[in-house]
Amino acid sequence: MDLLSKLLAENEWLMADGATGTNLFNMGLEAGEAPELWNIDAPEKIRALYDGSIHSGSDLFLTNSFGGTAARLKLHNAQDRVRELNKAAAEIGREAADAAGRPVVVAGSVGPTGEIMEPLGPLSFAGAVEMFEEQASALIEGGVDVLWVETISSPDEFRAAAQAFANLDAPWVGTMSFDTAGRTMMGVTSADMVAMINEIPNKPVGFGANCGVGASDLLRTIRGMVAAKPQQPIIAKGNAGIPKYVHGHIHYDGTPELMGQYAVMVRNAGAKIIGGCCGTMPEHLVAMRKALENTPIGPAPTDDEIRAVLGDFSSASDGTGDVAAPKRTRRRRK
Amino acid sequence: MSNEEDDDLILSELPDDELVPQMHDDLYDGMADEIAEGVDILLERGWEPYDVLTKALVEGMRIVGIDFRDGILFVPEVLLAAGAMKRGMAILKPLLVDSGAPQLGKLVIGTVKGDIHDIGKNLVAMMMEGAGFEVVDLGINNPVESYLEALDKENADILGMSALLTTTMPYMKVVIDTMKEQGIRDDYIVLVGGAPLNEEFGKAIGADSYCRDAAVAVETAKEYMARKHNQL
Numbered sequence: 112m113d114l115l116s117k118l119l120a121e122n123e124w125l126m127a128d129g130a131t132g133t134n135l136f137n138m139g140l141e142a143g144e145a146p147e148l149w150n151i152d153a154p155e156k157i158r159a160l161y162d163g164s165i166h167s168g169s170d171l172f173l174t175n176s177f178g179g180t181a182a183r184l185k186l187h188n189a190q191d192r193v194r195e196l197n198k199a200a201a202e203i204g205r206e207a208a209d210a211a212g213r214p215v216v217v218a219g220s221v222g223p224t225g226e227i228m229e230p231l232g233p234l235s236f237a238g239a240v241e242m243f244e245e246q247a248s249a250l251i252e253g254g255v256d257v258l259w260v261e262t263i264s265s266p267d268e269f270r271a272a273a274q275a276f277a278n279l280d281a282p283w284v285g286t287m288s289f290d291t292a293g294r295t296m297m298g299v300t301s302a303d304m305v306a307m308i309n310e311i312p313n314k315p316v317g318f319g320a321n322c323g324v325g326a327s328d329l330l331r332t333i334r335g336m337v338a339a340k341p342q343q344p345i346i347a348k349g350n351a352g353i354p355k356y357v358h359g360h361i362h363y364d365g366t367p368e369l370m371g372q373y374a375v376m377v378r379n380a381g382a383k384i385i386g387g388c389c390g391t392m393p394e395h396l397v398a399m400r401k402a403l404e405n406t407p408i409g410p411a412p413t414d415d416e417i418r419a420v421l422g423d424f425s426s427a428s429d430g431t432g433d434v435a436a437p438k439r440t441r442r443r444r445k
Numbered sequence: 446m447s448n449e450e451d452d453d454l455i456l457s458e459l460p461d462d463e464l465v466p467q468m469h470d471d472l473y474d475g476m477a478d479e480i481a482e483g484v485d486i487l488l489e490r491g492w493e494p495y496d497v498l499t500k501a502l503v504e505g506m507r508i509v510g511i512d513f514r515d516g517i518l519f520v521p522e523v524l525l526a527a528g529a530m531k532r533g534m535a536i537l538k539p540l541l542v543d544s545g546a547p548q549l550g551k552l553v554i555g556t557v558k559g560d561i562h563d564i565g566k567n568l569v570a571m572m573m574e575g576a577g578f579e580v581v582d583l584g585i586n587n588p589v590e591s592y593l594e595a596l597d598k599e600n601a602d603i604l605g606m607s608a609l610l611t612t613t614m615p616y617m618k619v620v621i622d623t624m625k626e627q628g629i630r631d632d633y634i635v636l637v638g639g640a641p642l643n644e645e646f647g648k649a650i651g652a653d654s655y656c657r658d659a660a661v662a663v664e665t666a667k668e669y670m671a672r673k674h675n676q677l
Contacts, residue, residue, distance in 0.1 A: 132610070143559035143586050143613070186585060225564060231524040264520075264564075290640060291519070291658070296564070298519025430516070439473065439512070 113282040114256040115216045115316050118170060119344055124378055126403060127348055127386025128164035128172035129396050131220070133363075135160060135175070137392075145187040147179050150199035157200070161207040167396035169386070171216035172208075173259055176200040176250060180242045182224035182234075194249040201253025208256075218259035218284070219250030221272060228267045236271055243275035251281055258283040261321050261348075264296040266307055277313040284384075286321040286346055289332045293429025300430040301335030309342065319346030322388045325353045326365065326373040327421040328429075330380055334411060335431045337381035347382035349373060351390030353422075363390030370395040371402030372420050376412045378403060457486050465501050472505035473512075475525025477532040484533045494537050495546035502533050503549075503577045510576070510660040520568060523659070527575030534577070548579065550670040553595045554605035555583030557620070560613035565639055565659075569605060572659040578603075578666065589620045596633060602673065603666055606652075608639040618650035625651070634669040636662060 118125055135146050138156050149157055157175050164172040179197045181190045189196065197219070204217040224242055226234035247258050258281050260272040269285055276283040287295050287304055294300050299307070301320070308318050318341070320332045329349035336345050352365025365373070374385050385403065387395055418424070456479065459467060468483040480502070487497045509526045512518040518526075541548075552573050556566050563585050574580045581599050583591055596604055608614040617637050624630040630651070637647050638656040647655030653669060656662035 141559070227524070227564070227567070231521055231528075292516050294516075294519065296520050298521060426516070428516075439508075439517075 113316065114214060115171065115218070115282065115284070118214060118216060119316070119383065122170075123383075123408070124403060125170040125216075125384045126168060126374075126396070126400055127218075127346070127384050128169045129167075129387040129391030129393070130351070130389050131160065131173065131175055131177060133390050134163060134392060145178055145184065145189060146175055147177075147184065147196045147200065148187070148189065150175055150196050150203065154199065154203055157203050158207055161204055163393040164396060165207060165211045165215055167393040168400035169215070169396060171218050171384070171386075172204065173218045173220040173261070174200040174204045174250065174253075174255060175220070176246070177220045177222035177261070179221070179246050179249075180224050181245060182226050182242055183222065193245050194252075197246050197249035198253040201250045201255045205254035216257060217255045218257050219247065219253075219255035221246055221250070221258060221260040223263055223265075223268060228265055228271075236267060236274075239268055239271035240274045240278070243272045244278055247275055247279055247281065251279060256282075257316060260285045262286070262288045264288060264299070266297065266299055266303070269307065270311065273311045273313060273315070282316050283313075284315045284317045284319075284346060286319045286348060288322040289320050289328065289429070290323040292426035293328065293331060293335075293424075293431070301332045302339040302431045305336055305339035305341050315343055317344035317346050317384055319348070319382065319384070321346070321348035322350060324425045325350060325422060326370075326377075327417050327424050328426075330373070330377050330412065330417050330421065331414070331424060331429050333377055333380045333382050335429055337411070338431070344383035345381055346384040346386075347377040347380075348386040348388045349377065350388045351392070351395055365390060365395070367395045367398035369421065371398040374399040375402050375406045375409075376417065376420065379409050380411045456482050461487070461490065465504075468501045469505035469508055472502065472526050472529050473509055475522065475529050477529040480529045480533045481536060484536045488536070488540070493546070494540035494544055498534075498537050498541065498546075498577055502530055502537075506530055506572075506576050506663075510572075510663055513658070513660040514664075523575075524568075524571060527571045530575040530577075534574070547674075549577045550602040550666060551579040551581070551599060552603040552605055552666065553581045553583065553592065553599055553601040554607070555587040555592065555595075556585040556607045556609075557613050557616040558586055558588045559616060560585065560608045560610050563607075565609065566605075566607040568659045569607065569638065569656075569662045572663050573605075573666065576663045576667070578663075589623045592620055593623065593627070593629075596629075601633065602670060603634045603636060605636045605638070605662065607637070608642065610641070614639065614642055614646065615650075617652065621651045634666070634673070636665060636669075638662060 176197045184190045208215040208217045228234045263269045326349040351363045471479040570582045635652045637652040644655045654665045
């Protein structure tokens with residue numbers, strides 16, 4: 112059994128990590144620079160990133176390989192370094208986890224290719240599978256426990272990643288980003304994602320949502336998934352509030368206390384793996400761990416409770432349930 | 446499922462007042478071949494290219510934009526519609542240039558320096574093109590110089606800037622401030638967009654407008670261009 116499945120079987124909940132980008136920028140990563148290059152050029156900083164999660168009580172962390180597909184690395188003229196950069200990301204992670212003194216899962220982060228898939232765009236399904244497989248095999252070679260595809264919008268791209276992981280016979284999880292009125296940019300609702308997972312032959316260890324808008328929207332998404340009766344554990348990685356422009360720099364308005372409340376509420380909503388995304392720093396993780404340990408599991412929060420604690424939703428509906436928008440009458444159908 | 450009668454619909458047999466709404470529907474459904482056929486038929490019937498553009502294509506995309514805004518259509522459907530629009534535009538473009546018809550406007554767009562995320566920007570570019578604008582896409586990671594050079598060289602009306610990272614959004618202000626310093630800020634409509642932005646941020650940095658999504662970008666661009674034309 113893979114380590115993540117084992118920990119899930121032994122624990123009522125697990126805490127994931129926080130932001131990768133926000134932390135690396137604080138360590139001096141220049142905007143526009145590919146974070147993955149630091150796996151080779153500044154490995155001590157990547158180790159510090161991973162240790163930040165481990166020391167804050169995370170049961171798992173994601174490797175610094177989000178933009179590690181050939182399609183993304185190409186923007187930095189590093190498309191020939193997929194294996195090298197991903198393997199290094201995983202190796203640093205393996206070392207950090209093995210030094211933790213308790214079981215910590217190294218999850219190999221796989222982000223979107225950034226390309227639009229056929230027939231709408233240029234990327235073929237086979238091409239996407241090939242890129243994901245190239246990245247994933249290097250992550251496995253570097254020693255990850257599980258592959259973790261995240262921030263996906265397109266169902267086809269999600270399926271391509273699942274196919275790549277099947278080709279490698281590797282355990283995996285997948286999360287999508289629901290940032291457009293409760294749906295992904297490509298129109299997928301929380302319930303749609305559950306239905307899609309049910310049709311994928313190689314089942315993930317868990318699945319869920321990450322990033323998106325604020326913690327309120329993410330909570331609603333998790334509730335939507337739970338309502339659709341998922342067969343696997345649900346993952347929630349929400350942003351630390353909403354970015355605000357204050358005195359010339361960007362600040363996330365989610366305090367550690369607020370992220371602690373978010374963690375408890377999203378667990379009550381049914382999530383089993385709970386973490387943060389953009390803006391989530393070690394101090395947020397410490398507050399989340401403490402809140403999760405000190406608060407008993409309670410009933411799922413209502414819309415009003417979510418609004419009262421975490422702020423209003425970005426849209427009235429999230430596209431699930433009986434709210435189907437009226438379709439126009441067409442004279443000729445496809 | 447479609448019924449047989451609908452499938453057998455023959456565009457060339459429809460009178461103008463039925464063909465044009467049919468083209469709106471075909472655009473909505475992303476049917477590129479049918480749009481190209483419809484454009485040809487209207488031109489054969491003696492329509493001005495500019496009228497085909499505005500009454501058949503732009504109007505059809507306006508309906509697509511409304512349903513995208515209202516959460517009835519999503520990105521995949523809009524991209525298909527924009528693709529169909531593009532097929533129609535390919536026929537009209539040379540004719541429009543020859544006839545000296547008024548242009549909707551020209552947009553220079555790019556992701557700001559430091560930012561390598563481009564899906565949102567690509568969607569806006571496709572939809573603006575779909576709405577009939579001329580689009581010059583500068584790609585990702587643009588310093589202020591490349592924006593200013595392109596605006597000048599292309600004789601553009603609109604500058605569109607995109608950022609996905611909270612660390613790169615402040616660069617939009619650098620671009621706008623430079624435009625102010627050079628006294629050219631008011632020569633252009635400046636639209637900004639990207640996941641972490643909001644209305645408040647757009648105002649704070651001195652943009653004309655923040656556009657929440659690609660459909661809003663198109664509507665906003667049209668509004669500002671209409672105001673600009675009225676001033677002339």
